[in-house]
Amino acid sequence: MNTTEAEQLSAAAPLRVAVLGCGNVGTEVVKLITERGDDLAMRIGRRLELIGVAVRRPSLPRPGIDAALLTTDVDSLVRRDDVDLVIELIGGIEPARSLIITALEHGASVVTANKALLAEDGTTLYAAAEKAGVDLYFEAAVAGAIPIIRPLRESLVGDEITSVMGIVNGTTNFILDKMDSEGSSFAETLEEAQALGYAEADPTADIEGFDAAAKAAILSSLAFHSRVSSADVYREGITEVTAGDIASAREMGCVVKLLAICALTDPDDAGERAVSVRVHPAMIPRSHPLATVGGPYNAVFVESRSAGRLMFTGPGAGGQPTASAVLGDLVTVARNRLRGAAGPGESSYAQRAVSPIGEVVTRYHLSLDVADVVGVLARIAQLFADYGVSIQTVRQQGREADAKLVIVTHRATDAALSATVDALQKLDVVTQVTSVMRVEGE
Amino acid sequence: MNTTEAEQLSAAAPLRVAVLGCGNVGTEVVKLITERGDDLAMRIGRRLELIGVAVRRPSLPRPGIDAALLTTDVDSLVRRDDVDLVIELIGGIEPARSLIITALEHGASVVTANKALLAEDGTTLYAAAEKAGVDLYFEAAVAGAIPIIRPLRESLVGDEITSVMGIVNGTTNFILDKMDSEGSSFAETLEEAQALGYAEADPTADIEGFDAAAKAAILSSLAFHSRVSSADVYREGITEVTAGDIASAREMGCVVKLLAICALTDPDDAGERAVSVRVHPAMIPRSHPLATVGGPYNAVFVESRSAGRLMFTGPGAGGQPTASAVLGDLVTVARNRLRGAAGPGESSYAQRAVSPIGEVVTRYHLSLDVADVVGVLARIAQLFADYGVSIQTVRQQGREADAKLVIVTHRATDAALSATVDALQKLDVVTQVTSVMRVEGE
Known part of the structure; x- marks a missing residue:
């Protein structure tokens, strides 16, 4: 920056920034706003000024942060007349929703990383932003630093996206990856992840798939120009995944991943395509691009009519990567503000229906403990046939009390498979259905 | 779209689009503009109307395109008062540059895929767009359908990007991939690529690295907020890559790729970091994320201070993927136009110098034909030491007339390595330096 530019920037009134939440x-x-002030100013065309950081515990030591900025009075902070840009990093539904709406109503543009809120009630937030003519940006809400919101909202907006499949939760990916490489159980791997800081003390949101489901709802809404909320997402976590499932996957040349799968269904009789959104563990071939995404990394695989197959990979969480996404949004909304314009708002014109999980068509891997008697395979194969589920491969393992069948099906509806599993559990030759897992990515 | 929305869209004057070039x-x-009109209208908030398609040969059959739209009078088309959006797909420097400038001066927003022009003279185009207060967008200019321009210009604009390394030319990637999998020579693989339509009849721009160099210039300008033109890019093509190089790479657990490498140098004494930009074939470990990018695919690997390592992968060329990128830009600039605002313009405030190739520090792989005499290794090792280039591994192969040395160095400057190679060529025990290739990605 030369002197004249610096002077011009200093002469103009800065854009004032409030940060809610300081984890x-x-x-x-x-x-970053403090240290990189000069660069950010040149990229925006105006200086930023931090006017407040809302915290719950102001007495905590916060090295590098000016204590005079800290406040516990978050309500007053978002109502200040001189706030231009509000960054919401509190998370959760309330008070985050009320604070964001208040900020928008007072004319501030908002940047948030709050996936749970966007997935539960994004429409209310969009409406408030639209009404006030300001921006609501949220690149950090999905897949950390990976640019995926902007590509869906803007780069691919002229295309027809047909599916988005992603590994969007780093904690579960870390756990499944460890289980695969070490042969360990879910419970012991979770403990290890907690000790290393990759899983929280209360890991429910991650391991039960709630976090991934919120991200799937956001991705589906953007990809398919429809309203999809967390409640629309079929969800299974990874707590039931066993070392045996991982070993079975390995024998098939597969790896187990917690996937968020958002897809358009095939057209119905009226030519309409619905949205199918689900989060569950699945086996994918080791040759699939998502299979190599290890540890805490995230990746999103997008298929569209014209662009074909795209993949975006990077760190899915963490303070620094998430801050990168927040700052990218901050610069963008600041630029928009200086131009007196807002970026894209909600686009839900397509109003697609959400298809129930029973209609999803995919392949399945099943493990059954069975009686070691002559004719057991024939009876089980007949039962699959009765429910219209075609078997691709069967493997018999063990003898006597340890007799097992490992079955991989051809593509079938989830409803047909569920009915098959119910019937299997009632069959006298089946001791137990020990595992049912979807097989994706082919 | 419901009836009311459709009526509202039809009532407003459409945005008028001219397309220059119809390959x-x-x-x-x-x-796509014709077939997907309803969707595009809903996403933009206004209908698009094609008002002209400039072609050189109007008599060619063009199925699906209204013949009444075709014109050879491209100059009049871009000067029409009623043009809102111009899509430039002619390519090359002139007349594309004059046409784009005329369009911008007449107040149209421009979408282009013209990497050569942007890399040679982007600044002139940016200035014309800035003066007219309209948009110049060019997502399709680099890596086809892969969203990379928008991520660099917007998603990562709050971060500090330290390097961008990419496979950005599908033709050369296809050729190197085939040479690797089939053990074939460059010349025969080029012929095969031409027969399959992956290489043009005149393949110079691809195989000599001009196309990749233009993309590297564009990526560097955006990543480092500085002006970098094609002339600033050090460039070597793949015509000298031999089957022997590929085999040597394989023995090292590497693969040969044509890389575009854009990086900030280490800070100098004044703390300034320059831009280093180069395109050349290089060996990278098979475990590197870029190594698995095969055939005509492109990939861009970005490292930044906060976000860490991101990778973007997808189809790098082809009519449909490139059209996807063009349409994404078209929708974005149309939205901007309706809001009376323009998106980001040139950002070159950092004014970083371009560092010469001699200062690049990397590793090298060399093959030498040598005399089979006692002490040859000692003399060659001494010569490397004299030039300050440290040897990591040496392999002696063959005897008598076929005696060879394969040497991999530690990190050294390009200048030191070049001086070493010059001296090696004068050494009586060296018959020939058969290959020198950089080793990257570690």
Whole structure:
């Protein structure tokens, strides 16, 4: 920056920024806004000025953050007349929703990383932003630093996206990856992940798939120009995944991943295509691009009519990567504000229906403990045939009390498969259905 | 779309679109604008109307394109008062540059895929767009359908990008991939690529690295907020890559790729970091994310201070993928136009210097034909030491007339390595330096 430019920037009134929440991400955001002020100013065309950081515990030591900025009075902060840009990093539904709406109503543009809120009630937030003519940006809400919101909202907006499949939760990917490489159980791997800081003390949101489901709802809404909320997402976590499932996957040349799968269904009789959204563990071939995404990394695989297959990979969480996404949005909404314009708002014109899980068509891997008697395979094969589920491969393992069948089906509806499993459980030669897992990515 | 929305859209004056050039990409763009009119209208908030398609040969059959739209009078088309959006797909420097500038001066927003022009003279185009207060977008200019321009310009604009390394030319990637899998020579693989339509009749721009160099210039300018033109890019093509190089790479657990490498140098004494930009074939480990990018695919690997390592993968060329990128830009600039605002313009405030190739520090793989005499290794090792280039591994192969040394160095400057190679060529025990290739990605 030369002197004249610096003078011009200093002469103009700065854009005033309030940060709500100062955990890992908030701390990093505040530090970057402070340390990188000159660069951000040149990229925006105006200086940024931090006017407040809302925290719950102001007495905590926060190195690098000016203590004079800290406040516990978040309500007053978002109502200040001189706030231009609000960064919401509190998370959860309330008070985050009320604070964001208040900020938007007061004319501030908002940047948020709040996936749970966007997935539950994005429409209300969009409406408030639209009404006030300001921006609501949320690149950090899905897949951390990976640019995926902007590509869906803008780069691919002229295309017809047919599916988005992603590994969007780093904690579960770390756990499944460890289980695969070490042969360990879910419970012991979770403990290890917690000790290493990859899983929280209360890991429910991650391991039960709630976090991934929220991201799937956001991705589906953007990809298919329809309203999809968390409640629309079929969800299974990874707590039931066993070392045996992982070993079975390995024998098939597959790996187990927690996938978020968002897809358009085949056209119905009226030519309409619905949205199918689900989060569950699945086996995918080791040759699939998503199979190599290891540890805490995230990846999103997008298929569209014209562009074909695209993949986006990067760190899915963490203070610094998430702060990068927040700052990218901050610069963009600041630029928009200086131009007196807002970026894209909600696009839900397609109003597609959400298809129930029973109609999903995919392949399945099943493990059954069976009686070691003559004719057991014939009876089980007949039962699959009765329910219209075609078997691709069967493997018999063990003898006597350890007799097992490992079955992989051809493509079938989830409803047909569920009915098959119910019937299998009632069959006298089946001791137990020990595992049912979807097989994706082919 | 419901009836009311459709009526509202039909009532407003459409945005008028002119397409310049109607080859593979142009044909696809015109078809999509026509076929997907309703969706595009809902996504933009206004209908698009094609008002002209400039072609050189109007008599060619163009199925699916209204013949009444075709014109050879491209100058009049871009000067029409009623043109809102111009899509330039002619390519090359002139007349494309004059046409784009005329369109911008007449107040139209421009979408282009013209990497050569942007890399040679982007600044002139940006200035014309800025002066007219309209948009110049060019997602399709680099890596086809892969969203990379928008991520660099917007998603990562709050971060500090330290390097961008990519496979950005599908033709050369296809050829190197085939040479690797089939053990074939460059010349025969080029012929095969031409027969399959992956290489043009005149393949110079691809195989000599000009196409990749233009893309590297564009990526560097955006990533480092500085002006970098094609002339600033060090460039070597793949015509000298031999089957022997590929086999040597394989023995090292590497694969040969044509890489575009854009990086910030280490800070100098004044703390300034320059831009280093180069395109050349290089060996990278098979475990590197870029190593698995095969055939005509492209990939761009970005490292930044906060976000860490991101990778973007997808189809790098072809009519449909490129059209997807063009349409994404078209929708974005149309939205901007309706809001009376323009998107980001040139950002070159950092004014970083371009570092010469001699200062690049990397590793090298060398093959030498040598005399089979006692002490040859000692003399050659001493010569490397004299030039300050440290040897990591040496392999002696063959005897007598076929005696060879294969040497991999530690990191050294390009200048030191070049001086070493010059001296090796003068050494009496060296018959020939048969290959010198950089080793990257570690």
